[in-house]
Amino acid sequence: MLNKLLYALTADDMERVRRFGTPRHWMAGEMLIEAGHPVPGLILMLSGAASVARRDGLGRSEVVAEHCVGHFVGDVGQLSGQHAIVDVAALEPIDGLVIPPDQLRALINSEAELGGRILRTLILRRIAAIEAGAGPMLIGDSHDARLHDLCVFLTRNAHPHSVRDAAADCEARLLIEQLGAAPDDLPLAICPDGTILRSPSDTQLAMALGYLSDLDASQVYDVAIVGAGPAGLAAAVYAASEGLSVLVLDCQAFGGQAGASAKIENYLGFPTGISGQELAGRAFTQANKFGAHIAIPVEVTALHCGKQPYSLDTRGGGSVLSRTVVIASGAIYRRPAIAGLDAFEGRGVYYWASPLEACMCKDAEVALVGGGNSAGQAIVFLAGHATHAHVLIRRDSFEATMSRYLIDRIAGLPNVTVHPHTEVERLEGDATGLASVVLKAPLEGGATRLDVQHLFLFTGADPNTDWLRTCGVELDAHGFVLTGAAVPAGERRRAGDATAVNLMTSVEGVFAVGDARAGSMKRVATAVGEGAAVVAQIHALLANIGADSLGIGARG
16 A cells, blocks of 8 residues: 555656656755645646655654655645645755646647556555555543534545544543633534634635635636535536536535435446445546535535526635536435434434444434435445434335345344334433433334434425525425426526426526536436436537526537
8 A cells, every 4th residue: 555655657657747747855853844835736746756755743753754755745635735735855965747627627638548557546645645544633521512523524525534532532532621621612522733713614614624625706616516415516517628628616525315325236337335425536536636626514505596607605615606507416314203303313313324323323223204315325324334224114114115136135133123104203311411212102122212322304395496486497386496398488588498408597698507406316426427417518508598698608
């Protein structure tokens, strides 16, 4: 693994890279990169040597590698301008080339074979950093829902970090005392540059780590994509690769609901399956590679489409402008009417089953509510960690709601019990979290409750479309976006003939893809297909109605 991380370019490779970089010299002892600070770009070593050290924000440092001639300094975060997660210091005078993010993307795209080798190494370095727990240190009570939320945010966005439980870790308790942190200050986030955040929001943490830059209110994008799930990322990859300027906005993480899937086994080309996190991570890197600007976490609160260019309001981030908009905002996890639910979200109640939650319920019994494919994938995954999984469904079986391969897989799991015609009435617990799930009716054996500390809810989702009401985009009775022939006749006339394009909404230049679209098939493959297809339909719109009416130059 170390050899792959320290992959060296040949003399010929370095010559091909020269045109993308700017020469720079560092003296012995000088810092090339400082953890927690902005990075000028990828650095190619032409002479000299440098040490690479991980720093934890408390001043403690560990040398993990040395770079020499032909090595390049950086990881995949350099594609999107993230802050450094390691220190790199010159051991002797160094001559090198600094390749800024835009030129790094140009290198990867124009030098396909060489760029592929460099990109693979950068990705492996990020994976190694995640496994090593580099990056910010989170300190708090393991039963604190806010600590869990921050862990989920960083994990879903593939950002390296470590977690210290104040209840079980003496050093963590000592740090809290030394910092004079009150209970309301927890969790703490100690960043690599020494910055200490007290009970930060996702946005505050993202800004401290450098992967949420200020949005440029003066720039007019060709395409603004709201949502970084499979549909949104697919649209970003295809639009950016065709030369359109692309902005992607998401309020939580790339991957959407699919990104939380432990294993997707029916996606074309992956016969042994792939985790939603890995699939989404590859798409995220691919979109960055082609130059899409991805801003996370940024919540879009309103779309104004009275005139061109359209304006999107964001919570706390001002407004951004775009000539076309792709609605890929997906759905929001449905919260069933269960007494006590609010008190235990993030403290025993979860809406997805990732490795983070699986570790928490290792060697324990769990309960899961839901009978769709997402529930099926979670059941199979959790069964490999929990001692027993109780599955609660209102129907008599999975037959009408779940894919056959998942039904057969679940039937063969000895530690899974399916309880048909079963619903949850209320939840009970204490300050440490969930303790019992009380049922509306007794189980076959007469039990009226399940004494479990972990409950997973997969009870469907509602469309995330409230932000569209300021624009007049037509929705169906359930809040899903109407497109193509489903748009009422009068609205089709308002938008012009271009609504014959099946992903066009009732507003010209505004499209919808994925789970937010009425009539879509709620599958990852379908979402990706729609995300790819919408780019061609944007080009078709420009060709049919004339680019000047939208102020867009047709490309690609």
